[in-house]
Amino acid sequence: MTHHARRCASMLLMAIATPTTFAQVPAAPAAGRLGDHPAVVVQRLQATAGYDYASRFYPHPARLYLLPASPDELERMRRAAQAAVIDSTPEDPQPGPLARR
Numbered sequence: 001m002t003h004h005a006r007r008c009a010s011m012l013l014m015a016i017a018t019p020t021t022f023a024q025v026p027a028a029p030a031a032g033r034l035g036d037h038p039a040v041v042v043q044r045l046q047a048t049a050g051y052d053y054a055s056r057f058y059p060h061p062a063r064l065y066l067l068p069a070s071p072d073e074l075e076r077m078r079r080a081a082q083a084a085v086i087d088s089t090p091e092d093p094q095p096g097p098l099a100r101r
Contacts, residue, residue, distance in 0.1 A: 067074065
């Protein structure tokens with residue numbers, strides 16, 4: 001047998017033997033209850049987690065913040081924008097069969 005033939009034969013033997021060598025036998029399922037679904041476990045942990053100051057930024061409820069205008073001016077702008085939307089709504093000149101009358 002030549003060197004090349006021996007090398008091919010050993011590679012073929014390795015290719016055949018490797019999958020069976022590293023194959024693992026699956027674990028037998030546990031008798032009884034399998035456990036909770038992962039989503040159930042996450043919800044349970046989040047419900048009991050509490051108030052975590054380190055993971056999130058919680059602004060103070062009585063914090064000061066700046067408005068772009070006075071509250072009266074903001075209300076006036078909101079009403080004007082709402083009126084502009086209502087006024088710019090196109091009217092259907094020929095209502096279809098399902099239109100309200």
